[in-house]
Amino acid sequence: MLRFAKYLKKVELKLVTYRDGFQVSVAVKDKFDDEFVEKSAVVIIHPDTAKTFGFKDGQIVKVSSYERCANLRLKISEIAPENGALIPKSIYSCYLYSDRITIEPTDGEITTPNELLERYT
Amino acid sequence: MPSPMDIYKLLPKTNCKLCGEQTCMSFAFKLIKKEKKLEDCKPLFEPEFEEQRKKIEEMLKVVEKATETGLVVNEDLCIGCGNCIVVCPVHVYEDPEGAGSGFGVRLENPILRVENGVVRVVDVGLCRRYKEKTICVACRENCPTSAIAFLEEL
Amino acid sequence: MMWVCTGCSCLCDDIEIEGDVVRHACRIGAGLYLNRSVARAEPLIDGKRMDIDSAIERAVEILKDSKSVAIYGLNNSTLEAQKIAMKLAKKLSAYVDNGSKFGKLAEMILRKEIPSTTLENVKDYAYVIFYWGCDVHNSMPRHMSRYTYYPRGKKRQRGYEEDRFLVVVDVRRSHTAMLAKKNAVFIKTDDDGKLIREFLTALNGGIASGDVLRVVKELKKSDFNVVFGGGGLIEGLSNELEEFVKLVSNVGYFVPADYRTNSMGFFKSIFEAGIPKANFEDLLIDEKVDTAIIVGSDPLNSMPFEVAKRLVKLNLIVIDPKVSFTSKMADVVIPSAISGVECGGKMLRSDFVEVELKPIFKSEFDDVKVLKSISEGL
Numbered sequence A: 001m002l003r004f005a006k007y008l009k010k011v012e013l014k015l016v017t018y019r020d021g022f023q024v025s026v027a028v029k030d031k032f033d034d035e036f037v038e039k040s041a042v043v044i045i046h047p048d049t050a051k052t053f054g055f056k057d058g059q060i061v062k063v064s065s066y067e068r069c070a071n072l073r074l075k076i077s078e079i080a081p082e083n084g085a086l087i088p089k090s091i092y093s094c095y096l097y098s099d100r101i102t103i104e105p106t107d108g109e110i111t112t113p114n115e116l117l118e119r120y121t
Numbered sequence B: 001m002p003s004p005m006d007i008y009k010l011l012p013k014t015n016c017k018l019c020g021e022q023t024c025m026s027f028a029f030k031l032i033k034k035e036k037k038l039e040d041c042k043p044l045f046e047p048e049f050e051e052q053r054k055k056i057e058e059m060l061k062v063v064e065k066a067t068e069t070g071l072v073v074n075e076d077l078c079i080g081c082g083n084c085i086v087v088c089p090v091h092v093y094e095d096p097e098g099a100g101s102g103f104g105v106r107l108e109n110p111i112l113r114v115e116n117g118v119v120r121v122v123d124v125g126l127c128r129r130y131k132e133k134t135i136c137v138a139c140r141e142n143c144p145t146s147a148i149a150f151l152e153e154l
Numbered sequence C: 001m002m003w004v005c006t007g008c009s010c011l012c013d014d015i016e017i018e019g020d021v022v023r024h025a026c027r028i029g030a031g032l033y034l035n036r037s038v039a040r041a042e043p044l045i046d047g048k049r050m051d052i053d054s055a056i057e058r059a060v061e062i063l064k065d066s067k068s069v070a071i072y073g074l075n076n077s078t079l080e081a082q083k084i085a086m087k088l089a090k091k092l093s094a095y096v097d098n099g100s101k102f103g104k105l106a107e108m109i110l111r112k113e114i115p116s117t118t119l120e121n122v123k124d125y126a127y128v129i130f131y132w133g134c135d136v137h138n139s140m141p142r143h144m145s146r147y148t149y150y151p152r153g154k155k156r157q158r159g160y161e162e163d164r165f166l167v168v169v170d171v172r173r174s175h176t177a178m179l180a181k182k183n184a185v186f187i188k189t190d191d192d193g194k195l196i197r198e199f200l201t202a203l204n205g206g207i208a209s210g211d212v213l214r215v216v217k218e219l220k221k222s223d224f225n226v227v228f229g230g231g232g233l234i235e236g237l238s239n240e241l242e243e244f245v246k247l248v249s250n251v252g253y254f255v256p257a258d259y260r261t262n263s264m265g266f267f268k269s270i271f272e273a274g275i276p277k278a279n280f281e282d283l284l285i286d287e288k289v290d291t292a293i294i295v296g297s298d299p300l301n302s303m304p305f306e307v308a309k310r311l312v313k314l315n316l317i318v319i320d321p322k323v324s325f326t327s328k329m330a331d332v333v334i335p336s337a338i339s340g341v342e343c344g345g346k347m348l349r350s351d352f353v354e355v356e357l358k359p360i361f362k363s364e365f366d367d368v369k370v371l372k373s374i375s376e377g378l
């Protein structure tokens, strides 16, 4: 099964959110700054998960929950749960909020907060 | 912190030995340990390697900042928690009411101090590694974001 | 100059400011101070620039026409401002919520139904220190170095490696969990309730996992042990609250690890005003309110999309020193001061200790003045 998984393009994972100190420090500065995107539009997965499914640190991925999706930067770190994906708490994690999310590679650009805001009205 | 491999990838990789080393890889190792200078690699200063040289220079900036004790601080990774300040045995001894008790360090010239939200090396002269040549890793050990490193461990 | 940081509920009071150099504050606190003039809010009505008096007037008009109002936020406001907000809430028969899930436990602490203590006592006496469902290294960066695990205290002179025992409980290996090294354990669990029961069993001499037994053995070495509970724990505690309280009374003390700056102040303010805490998200889902006053909070950056989408449809009055996602969607924006930086007053630390702020600057408008003007306008 795991051998197959290597060729899977889409992974479904449990979503865990967390307050990231670096992200908070830019959020208190300016939420419409590029730095906010850099620190917030991020999804972190565990090294084992990355290995199993062939994800690379820094690549852009499409993260979806239900009919909503956003492009985030993928990071690999042991702070993520083995069976889940970790997203810093921000408008991105709120927009994607659900129990499970799917992650797949994409050629698209990272979604901006303004693009997200448009979807609220 | 760059690894010797990161640097090696950017070197001419010809093993020309002009630098005095047997291989480019060992030159990369010595560069990081500050036992060799970038200028020792003559070919790297040819125009064709300019771009790569600049990249290495960029990487070496971190190494340059390493202090005499091998302590390297990467401010980008520091959240300013102050764990390192409070656990440092020298701070505890010299400043028991301040750093030793959890407050901002009160010494004029401490080893480390948090400034503008990140840790800065102020005076490494007090560090046990420098004075007593002990291998103390208290600050590094209590930094979960790897903002502190020691050259010999890289 | 000495400064009290309002970056989180640690309210660190040992910060030195010299021009544009901030000493001892963490990245969050230093950022709050150094970037105070970036992205400031301006008075707006329907997105158009107005003067502040017109914005306040417009807010009053909206409130007069509203059937049901909610006041949300107030975690970055002083006790003084919270008090005025409570008066305003009574005048408007408004719901109040700060968005924190710690309400129940905070109330129990205020009623002395669960033993709690101060951070100074933790520093001086605590042996076993639990961080349960909280990654304080990120959410309250100086919590451990300033108050709990790392500093030496009266009865804890030998330092963290000998005089403290650290227990971190989380669903993942957080940065805080990485600090659990010598004389420490990290317990990974997806099921807090199960772990609480396991601890209770072990404390009564029953069978439990090795890690739990080890912690229980350490607990018996001291009569001063403390549990810091974070959002991760509290949110999942719907049915197990009773068991958790039992565990705490066996262990020693409970102190909330709610990073929201004056969240405990909020709970004390509503407690004293006799106003029950509402659940703003539920109100939105049940369409119970038509107008919301958001004070120093950015729910679009913290509420699930499905709920926030409903928020955007309300009449929105935002009082905030900074531009936020919610302020972009607001009908009226009223700028305010950054508490602790540009206006003074008091706040409660995460352990309910009152702290007097030391503002460096002065601002013409702050939450107190804005809320007062609105209240008077009504």
Ligand code: SF4
Pocket (backbone or CB within 6 Å): C005, C006, C007, C008, C009, C010, C011, C012, C024, C025, C026, C027, C028, C029, C030, C140, C141, C142, C143
């Ligand atoms: S820990 Fe909290 S109060 Fe202390 S400096 Fe950091 S943000 Fe400010």
